[in-house]
């Protein structure tokens with residue numbers, strides 16, 4: 481593991497009289513892609529804005545490359561920010577957008593020219609420098625926003641939900657583009673999102689926040705396969721929560737606590753399955769969602785390919801062995 485470039489130590493973030501996230505500890509390796517993932521209001525943006533210095537920390541420390549920057553103003557922190565919808569200045573050309581922070585810092589003209597051309601070449605937008613944002617594609621605008629964030633020499637880039645207003649297809653290609661630039665240019669990324677696909681597709685590490693607390697930190701596969709809490713199990717992927725009687729029937733023994741089964745782990749042609757009535761079949765192209773009634777309990781399954789069961793028919797249902805996620809906490 482590379483050395484930690486950014487370190488949050490016992491960090492409390494929030495607003496006067498209101499702590500949003502308490503006692504956050506996180507070490508980010510140099511060159512890592514880290515997502516802060518969580519539902520609306522979980523505190524992701526507040527953490528990001530505190531790292532950027534746009535909000536003062538309420539307690540604890542922020543360290544960048546070993547240096548305590550907790551009380552530094554934003555312009556002295558050497559972190560770049562890519563905002564929601566990129567927030568490019570519409571009346572300025574790409575060149576002027578990228579040069580903005582250097583101009584504010586009153587750098588000499590020749591240095592600004594040189595530096596803007598360097599980062600534009602890295603982001604492969606040299607041919608776009610004279611254009612204004614409105615005449616660039618979304619992908620080109622994103623590259624300008626990343627070049628603007630890198631121009632002052634920042635090696636850590638903070639992304640504040642940059643993809644939030646894009647449709648699914650464009651979003652997928654923008655993700656690939658961000659990931660490609662991050663890998664090629666080697667910067668460290670802290671990416672705020674409420675979208676699990678953003679986090680799963682791009683991140684080395686995902687930090688899941690809920691109600692101001694870290695629920696779990698891990699790579700996408702670990703979060704998906706070994707969720708630490710019921711919240712993670714329901715937030716990442718799609719799961720059925722099994723009622724206690726159904727859990728006992730399907731899992732073969734009485735379960736103390738809460739149990740979940742992912743839709744793809746519900747099998748509908750098991751040799752020794754429990755009869756389940758097919759209520760509804762939803763064809764979604766690559767897969768189909770089947771809603772079932774099992775001894776009075778609702779359960780859903782996901783099937784890839786054909787044949788699909790007919791609504792009203794009865795199918796033998798079982799849970800893939802070992803696939804249930806069981807949490808020994810009280811049922812709410």
Ligand SMILES: Nc1ncnc2c1ncn2[C@@H]1O[C@H](COP(=O)(O)OP(=O)(O)OP(=O)(O)O)[C@@H](O)[C@H]1O
Nearest residue numbers: 495498500518519520521522523524525526527674
């Ligand atoms: N300026 C503010 N003053 C007081 N409270 C705020 C302020 N901005 C946000 N909050 C509160 O802080 C909490 C966390 O908000 P935050 O924006 O960090 O959440 P988030 O996880 O980024 O959500 P979203 O995805 O909706 O932006 C919320 O309860 C919110 O109401």
